[in-house]
Amino acid sequence: MYAVVESGGKQYRVQPGDVLEVDRLHLPVGEEVSLGRVLLLCGQDGIRVGTPTVPGAAVRAQVLGHYRKRKVIVFKYKPKERYRRKSSQRRSLTRLLIKEITA
Numbered sequence: 001m002y003a004v005v006e007s008g009g010k011q012y013r014v015q016p017g018d019v020l021e022v023d024r025l026h027l028p029v030g031e032e033v034s035l036g037r038v039l040l041l042c043g044q045d046g047i048r049v050g051t052p053t054v055p056g057a058a059v060r061a062q063v064l065g066h067y068r069k070r071k072v073i074v075f076k077y078k079p080k081e082r083y084r085r086k087s088s089q090r091r092s093l094t095r096l097l098i099k100e101i102t103a
């Protein structure tokens with residue numbers, strides 16, 4: 001059984017036991033969260049595609065921790081001109097453990 005869920009504007013394919021990295025959720029470590037935007041659900045009874053979501057479906061997950069990814073440096077320049085801009089960013093992520101998928 002697997003499902004396609006949406007979190008933070010991105011779509012993820014999950015199944016029970018998967019570890020998922022999503023944009024930062026402001027929840028304490030160990031808390032259980034329900035991802036309610038299930039777009040597709042596949043199980044023994046076939047595939048159910050939502051319009052836009054599957055009614056009554058939810059994915060339960062547990063927050064394992066929060067962390068930040070490596071720094072990404074963005075450097076813009078224009079050749080033969082004195083234009084140089086350097087900036088950087090670090091994405092804040094939350095690691096989730098998928099517990100179960102309910103229909």
